[in-house]
Amino acid sequence: MSSQGNIQPAKLVLLGDMGAGKSSLVLRFVKGQFTDYQESTIGAAFLTKTVPEFKVKFEIWDTAGQERYHSLAPMYYRGAAAAIIVYDITSTESFNRAKNWVRELQRQGNPDLIVALAGNKADLAGQRAVEPSEAQGYADENGLYFIETSAKTSVNVGDLFNEIAKRLPKPKQVAKAPGSGNVVLTRDAPAKKKQQCC
C-alpha cells in the first residue's frame, strides 16, 4: 500500500463502435492529449490514472472497436467495476452498437457494474445524428449514467470519470486491512511451476 493511504484500484472498461472516440476520451482523461488522427487501437490498451479526490486508481482497459476483437471483450469487462460505453453523436449506427453493448453487459448479470453512456464528439453538434433526449431516455430506461462529451475540446471528460469515481462502492473492508502494528501476512506461497517432461 502506498503512502497516499487507501487508494482503491477500480477496473474500468471502455466499449463501443470503432471510431467512436474511446481512445481519445481515455487519452484526454489520462494524459490530457488529443490528436485528430488517432490510430485504431489494437487488441486493448491499458492505462492507469489516479484520482486522489476520490481515492481511486482507475485501471482502464481501452478496447478496440473492430468487430474481429469483439469476442475478446468479456476478458476485459469481466470483473470490471465500471464500463463506459461510447458512441459518436454523429452516427446512429454507433448508437445502435452502443445499445448492443448495453444488452451484452446486462446479460452478464452483474448488478454492481456501473455503466455510463458517453455521447462523444459533442463538438460536432452541427452533424448531430443522435439527439441527447433520445440517449437520455434510453439511459434512464436502463439505469445508465448519460453524458455528452468531447475529447477534442475536453468538455465533460473529467465529469464523466469523476461521476464514475463517485459512484464506486466505498471501500469498507479494505480500510481495516492495513492496520498499523499488526503482523502482515504474505499472500500464498508462489505457485509451483508445472514440471514438464519435454
Place this chain on the structure above:
Amino acid sequence: MTVSEAEGEGAVGEEQKREPEELAARVAEEEEEDADVREAEMADTGTPRLTREEVEQGIARMDQHVDRESRDQSAGTDASSSSGGSYQKQFVNKAPNEDSTMPSWRRRKKHMFVFSNAGKPVFSRYGDEQMMSTFFAAAQAIISFVGDKWGDGLLSMEGGLRGPGGGSPWKRKANRDSRAQGPPGKLKALFLEKGPLTFVCVSRTDEPASVLRHQLDLLHSQFISILTLGIERAFARSASFDMRKLLNGTGPLLRSVIHSGTWDLPVVLGGVAPLPLEIGLRKQIAQSLQGCFVPDVMCSLLFTADRVICISKRKRFKLNHKDLFLFTNFVRLNDSFKQSESFTPFCFPSFNPSAFLYVYVSYVTEDVCLAFVSGRADSFHELAEAKVFVESFLRQPTVRTGLEQALREDTLKVRELPMSAGGGFVGETPLWHYVYYHKGLQQLLSPRMGAPPLATRECQKRVLRGYQEMSTASYDGMTVRWRRSGSFTIIACISLDFDLYATFDSIVDAGSAVRICNQLAQYIHSKERDLLMPVFQLKSNTRTTAAARRATL
C-alpha cells in the same frame, strides 16, 4: 543532383537497345505512370476518406514538403524518412475511388486482390474492391477455365497490354517458377488459391513469377495472422460470408505488407535484420528478458522499427523470419502501441495458423519496443510487471548509453568500413551498398539505404530488385554472380555459410570489385560476434542454442 542524372543516362542507355517505336511508347507510358504514382503518393497525406479539397490541400502540403526535404528528381518522396507523419498514413488506400474500368487504375504497376470463392470482394490494393465485382467475376472465370490444368493452386499468365485503355489479350503460358523475363511492361498475372480465398497479383514490374508468388504468400500469411484459419470455418458455414467486416481497418497493414515485398530487405531476401550490438551487452539484455520468468511466455522480443535487438524464446516456440517480420511490421505500423501498454491477440502463421497467441506490447523507450508472446489470455498483469523489470534494467546508465549508441550509429555504414573492404566516403569508394546474409541464422546485415549515392527511391528499388533477382534466379551453382545495369553493378558472392551482395558504381572493374567483396566478407566475418544476434533460450537456467553458440564462437 549527379546521382539522378547518372540514373537518367543509365536508363536511356538501356532504352536505346530496344526498337524505337516501342521505346517511344514505353517512355510515354513511364512518364504517365510516374505522374500517376506521384499524384497518388501526394494524395497519401490526407485522411482515409478523401474529398477533392483534401486531396488538393494534401498535394499543396506535399509540394512544400518536397521542396524542403529533397531536390532530387525521383518519382516519389522518400517514404522511409517519415518526418513527423505516421508510418501508417503511407499505406492508406492511394486510390479509394478508383475501379477496374478506369485507365488510372489499369496503369498501376502492381495490383493485388483477394476475393472469396463465392466471388465476394475481400481486398484490393488500389481502388474500391466493392466496385470491382465484374473484374473479380472475370478473374474467377479464368481460374475455373484454365485452373484445372495446373492443379497446384498457382496459375500464372503473361501477356502484353495494348495501351492503357485497351483490352488485354493475355497469351496463356504455363510458367511455374521459371525465370519469366519478358520485356518490361509485360503484364503478368498470378492466381493463388488458398482455401476459400483466391489471391491475385497482376503486375508489370518485371519481377519473376516466383517472387510475385512469394509476395502473395506473404499477403496470405498476413490474412492468417489477422484472423487465423478460423475464417475457413466461417466460409464453410456460409459460402457467401462477408469477410470485409472482420478486416475493418486492416487495409494499411495489408498494403504495407505488399510494399515490403519490394522494399524491406528482410522480406526480399528472407531473413532477420539484427541491430549490431556488442555481444556482452546483448547477453546482458537477454538475461534481463530471461530474468522475469512468467509461465506460458513463449518468447520475449526487443526490437526497433527496422532491426531486432534481442530474442529470447522457448525452444518449442518456432519463430521463423516471416512470422517475425509480420509481427514487427504490425507493431511498427500501429502508432497506438506507443501511447500505452497493449495486449492483443496475434497469430504466428508458421507456428500455429489456427490459434491466436496473446502479445503484450509496450515501448520501453521512444524507439525500442518490448513484446512478450504468451499462450495465456489472462497474463497481462504479470507481463506488465515483467516489463517494469526489463525497463529498469535498460535504464541502467551503462546499458542505456550502450544501447543508445548502437541505435544512433549505423556501424554497418559503408563509411565505417575499413578502406580495404570498400569503406570510404561517397566518391572515394566504388562500393555503394551491400548485404551480408548469414545462412545459418537467416540474418542479414546491411547499411540503411537512403543516403547518397542511393538517395532516390527509383535507384533503391532497382538495387533491391537486383538483389532479389540475384538471390532467386538460378545461376547453375555459380558462386560469383555479376550484373551490370545502367548506373550500377551488382555482385553476389555465394558461399556455404553466407551470401554477400554488393552494389558498386558502373565503372568498377571485376577484379577490384571481387577483391573488395572478399575483404568485406572477411571483415564482417571477423566481427560477426558483435553484429549478428544469437537467439537466446527462455529458460530459468540460461543456455544458448547451437546456432547461438556458433555465432558467439
